[in-house]
Amino acid sequence: MERLLSPKSIAVIGASPNPSKIGNVLMRNLAGFAGSLFPVHPTAKNVLDRPAFASVSAIPQPIDLALLAIPQAGVIAALKDCANSGVGAAIVYSGGWAESGEEGKSFQSEISRIAQSSGMRILGPNTSGFVRPDNGVFATFVADLPNQLSAGSLAIVAQSGGVNLSLCFLAQNEGLGVRVGVGLGNACDIDLSDVLNWLADDSGTSVVAMAIEGVADGQRLVGAVERLVDKRPVVALAAGQTDVAQFAKSHTGILTGSYRVKRAALSQAGAVVVDDLTEMVDAIKALGAFRLPAKQQVGVGVVTGQAGPGLLLTDALHSRGISIPPLSAASRERLSALLPPLTYQENPVDTGRPSESFAEVVKTVRSSDGIDLLAVSLLHEPDAVDPSRVMADVAPVIMCSLGPSDAMRQLQKQLSAVHIPLLPTPDRAAAAISAVVRDARHQWRHKASRQHEGLPSSTYAPVSGQWDEVSAKELLKSLGIVSPERVVCESHNDALQALAKLGPPVVVKILNPNVSHKTEAGGVHLNVRTPGEMAVALTAIDKTRGSRYLIERTAASGPELILAARRDPSFGPIVVLGTGGVTVEVDDDITIRSAPVGDIDAHDMLGELRLAARYRGHRGNPTVNENALATIIRSLGQLLVSRDDISEVEINPLRVTKLGLIALDALVVAR
Numbered sequence: 001m002e003r004l005l006s007p008k009s010i011a012v013i014g015a016s017p018n019p020s021k022i023g024n025v026l027m028r029n030l031a032g033f034a035g036s037l038f039p040v041h042p043t044a045k046n047v048l049d050r051p052a053f054a055s056v057s058a059i060p061q062p063i064d065l066a067l068l069a070i071p072q073a074g075v076i077a078a079l080k081d082c083a084n085s086g087v088g089a090a091i092v093y094s095g096g097w098a099e100s101g102e103e104g105k106s107f108q109s110e111i112s113r114i115a116q117s118s119g120m121r122i123l124g125p126n127t128s129g130f131v132r133p134d135n136g137v138f139a140t141f142v143a144d145l146p147n148q149l150s151a152g153s154l155a156i157v158a159q160s161g162g163v164n165l166s167l168c169f170l171a172q173n174e175g176l177g178v179r180v181g182v183g184l185g186n187a188c189d190i191d192l193s194d195v196l197n198w199l200a201d202d203s204g205t206s207v208v209a210m211a212i213e214g215v216a217d218g219q220r221l222v223g224a225v226e227r228l229v230d231k232r233p234v235v236a237l238a239a240g241q242t243d244v245a246q247f248a249k250s251h252t253g254i255l256t257g258s259y260r261v262k263r264a265a266l267s268q269a270g271a272v273v274v275d276d277l278t279e280m281v282d283a284i285k286a287l288g289a290f291r292l293p294a295k296q297q298v299g300v301g302v303v304t305g306q307a308g309p310g311l312l313l314t315d316a317l318h319s320r321g322i323s324i325p326p327l328s329a330a331s332r333e334r335l336s337a338l339l340p341p342l343t344y345q346e347n348p349v350d351t352g353r354p355s356e357s358f359a360e361v362v363k364t365v366r367s368s369d370g371i372d373l374l375a376v377s378l379l380h381e382p383d384a385v386d387p388s389r390v391m392a393d394v395a396p397v398i399m400c401s402l403g404p405s406d407a408m409r410q411l412q413k414q415l416s417a418v419h420i421p422l423l424p425t426p427d428r429a430a431a432a433i434s435a436v437v438r439d440a441r442h443q444w445r446h447k448a449s450r451q452h453e454g455l456p457s458s459t460y461a462p463v464s465g466q467w468d469e470v471s472a473k474e475l476l477k478s479l480g481i482v483s484p485e486r487v488v489c490e491s492h493n494d495a496l497q498a499l500a501k502l503g504p505p506v507v508v509k510i511l512n513p514n515v516s517h518k519t520e521a522g523g524v525h526l527n528v529r530t531p532g533e534m535a536v537a538l539t540a541i542d543k544t545r546g547s548r549y550l551i552e553r554t555a556a557s558g559p560e561l562i563l564a565a566r567r568d569p570s571f572g573p574i575v576v577l578g579t580g581g582v583t584v585e586v587d588d589d590i591t592i593r594s595a596p597v598g599d600i601d602a603h604d605m606l607g608e609l610r611l612a613a614r615y616r617g618h619r620g621n622p623t624v625n626e627n628a629l630a631t632i633i634r635s636l637g638q639l640l641v642s643r644d645d646i647s648e649v650e651i652n653p654l655r656v657t658k659l660g661l662i663a664l665d666a667l668v669v670a671r
Contacts, residue, residue: 001198003088004121004190005132005180007064008035010139011056011087013078014069015039015047022093022141023069024048032136032146036061057085066090067129067139072097075125076110083118091139092125098186099126108188115189127185128161131168133178134204140165140183152177153206154288157195159184163211163277170281171209175412176288179205191216193224200228207288209280210271211237215262218571222269222594229270229446233287233439236271237280238262258568264592265571268601270442272435282428283435289419290396292372292436294443299325300433301371302348303362305378305385309426313377313400314348316430322437324348331368335361347371354378359390366394372440375400375433377426380407388414395419398436400429449598466513469550472666476651479635483663489549492538496531498551504529508537511548516667519582521545527554555662558622559614560653561629565595565636567647567671573640575633577605579614580653587611595637602630615656624656632661647671 010030016023023039027048030037038059039047046052053059056066056078066082068075072094082090097108108125115122123130129140134151142165149168154176158164161183168181179202182195192212199205208228215221228234240259267273272287274280292298300322304310317324327335327347335345338357344350349365351358366374373396378387380403388411391397399415400423401408412422423429467475473483487498488511499506510523518524521544525537538549562580567573575597578590591608593601606612606626617623636649648669655662 001089001121001190001194003064004091004123005130005182005195005198006135007088007137009038009061009064010035010137011038011040011053011059011063011066012047012069013040013056013066013082015041015044015052016069017044017047021069025141025143026067026069026139028143029138029140029145030136032138034135035064038063040066056082056087059085062086064088065139068092068094069141070094072107072125076107076114079111079114079120079122083114083120087120089121089123091123091127091129092185093127093129093141095126097125098188108186112188121194122189123182124185125188128165128183130164130180130182131178132180148172149181150177151179152288153179153204154284155179155199155202155205155208156181156210157184157192157199157208158182158211159187159192159213160211161185166277167209167211167280170277171284174281174285175409175416176281176285187216191221193217193220196221196224196228196234200224200231205232207232207284208234209237209284210234211239211280212262212266213239215570218262218265218568222265222571225266225269225271226446229439229442233291233435234271235280235283235287235435236266236273237275237277238266238273260590260592261568261571261574264574265594267442268594270439270446272438272442274431274435278428279431282423282432285421285423286398286432286436287439289416289421290436292396292440294447295372295440296444296448297323298372298437298440299323299370300373300375300437301327301365301368302375302377303365304348304350304376305352305354305358305381307344307350309377309379309400309402310348310350313375313426313429316427317375317433320430320434322430322434325370327365327368327371331364334364338364354381354385358385362391362394362397366397372396373398373433373436375429377401377429379403380411382407387411388418388420391415391420392418396436398423398429398432400424400426445598445600448600467668467670468511468513469509469666470511472649472668473663475639475649475668476663476666479632479639481632481635481651481663482660483666484552484555486550486552489551492535495534495538495549495551499528499531499534502551502553505554507552507554508534508541509550509552510541510544511550512545515545518665555655555664556622556657556659558655558657559618560655560664561615561624562590562650562652563632563636563654564648564650564652565640566649567640573637575605575637577609577633579609579611584652593633593637596641597634597637599630599634602633603627605630605633622656622658625660628661645671 012026014023015027039052041052044052066087098105131138133149138145156167164181164183263273343352377400398421415422489495505527508525508528515521560581562578562584564576573595575593579587589610591605615624650667651663653664
């Protein structure tokens with residue numbers, strides 16, 4: 001990876017004297033490369049005034065990086081020549097590989113075999129390459145990049161070369177220089193994890209932006225993100241919210257996988273997950289300027305020179321769940337001496353039109369107990385206040401300001417010199433602040449999770465044969481998960497005896513491991529009280545596929561959750577919590593964690609549901625024991641981590657009652 005991203009020597013295979021050819025563009029883009037540059041052409045004696053060689057093996061010195069600007073048909077032979085010549089890494093730009101169908105997929109497999117057998121790392125195929133402005137490596141076929149991108153400390157890695165370069169340009173427009181920008185393409189060898197692991201050891205990188213589509217090995221990616229965020233912040237954008245799986249596959253040959261699982265896993269690993277490119281730029285702008293230390297809850301102080309924009313900023317922060325705590329009594333007393341009496345002096349603080357006291361106001365708010373970060377909103381009024389001067393000593397601070405474009409560019413340069421990010425609108429400033437706050441909480445959660453003991457080992461009930469509801473609930477019982485008292489019946493007479501034993505009302509269900517959605521199949525009958533009602537229920541079940549019956553005591557009423565654990569094909573075991581019952585698909589209110597689930601994550605899950613209030617005593621409903629729920633979440637995740645024979649466990653509904661959580665139905669799918 002070092003020879004790829006920090007090369008001392010580069011060979012351009014397919015270098016061409018023809019300005020319209022990719023090989024010519026690469027040579028021009030690399031004109032400022034500080035190392036040795038060698039054009040490779042089968043017949044030309046020189047290319048752009050550099051001596052050309054017929055092959056890589058003919059070059060008289062070791063080559064770190066080979067750029068293959070040739071059609072697909074010649075790639076395999078050229079890669080073999082590179083491998084035999086000791087080349088460290090290669091980039092394959094051409095298309096027509098896994099993204100084009102089975103034949104291309106077979107050709108791409110040959111590239112992977114060359115990488116594995118030789119140790120030479122390969123970027124691509126079907127990639128736009130990468131840029132490394134600080135040492136003049138613009139290994140991409142987009143012309144004139146050396147004159148458009150400046151060096152900095154932002155690292156970008158994206159599966160799409162177009163997204164990679166778009167982020168480079170967006171960052172440049174915001175005054176952010178690029179450390180490295182990598183487009184992975186089909187990622188037949190070098191993938192996201194490889195680049196992230198390299199960046200974890202790169203002292204020149206301050207913040208990392210990653211944009212992903214498909215993830216072949218999610219667990220490896222999570223490990224790389226966790227390692228990286230220990231050293232520097234990571235901002236992640238995951239594509240695939242809409243049904244674009246086949247479109248993405250035609251683009252890189254990699255299916256997108258579950259959008260929700262990707263986002264949840266990346267956030268749990270410590271990345272700041274964003275929704276679009278604009279939010280990503282705002283996040284990296286803030287996190288590239290400073291990083292707060294680990295903290296569970298960050299308090300933000302808001303100071304505004306004009307009430308309206310300050311109100312919009314405060315609303316935007318509240319909508320993102322960011323804490324704007326009240327100021328201390330001492331701070332309020334000091335502000336009352338600094339500001340006119342009609343201004344608002346709590347938090348946010350409205351100064352009226354900024355005056356000579358503005359510098360003291362922001363210092364007072366910043367020094368108040370519970371304030372970790374300042375958000376300052378000002379219109380461009382150079383005669384009233386100089387932001388770069390008055391805020392230089394109150395870091396960390398994020399500023400929101402609007403004014404003439406030339407003035408804003410100048411202000412941005414001034415503020416960047418004192419590590420203050422400048423955002424143009426309240427909503428974008430709130431997005432930047434949210435990124436800083438989430439990163440601080442991720443750091444806190446990681447440190448706290450490491451100090452927390454894992455779950456004790458459990459003895460799981462052995463189950464033979466198919467998993468029906470009874471065997472599934474026996475498994476849950478071994479995890480400490482309660483379900484209603486029940487009787488398994490083989491006949492109508494058995495069911496009548498069960499009714500007498502349990503006492504009415506009871507629930508009558510079909511007991512058939514091949515019927516997973518029992519309600520839809522007509523296999524669930526509630527509030528059965530009399531022998532006559534029992535006969536009706538049993539007869540209805542007999543008309544489905546029923547031969548055995550499960551009679552259960554009716555549980556106390558209460559709101560219902562769904563809790564499930566399953567194996568994601570990329571990220572491995574995951575746990576899903578959501579609003580449950582028969583409306584689970586309609587509510588579409590879920591949250592996800594990778595397993596094993598730590599105690600902090602398990603406790604956070606309920607609060608992330610849109611309808612969380614439903615389970616916290618809303619309108620007289622029973623209140624869930626959140627400690628008990630967290631224990632069940634962790635136990636279910638640990639189950640899938642510990643047992644290879646189980647593919648999925650679902651509890652729906654998991655009812656919240658005055659007596660505690662009760663699993664009313666359970667499904668286990670064997671692996």
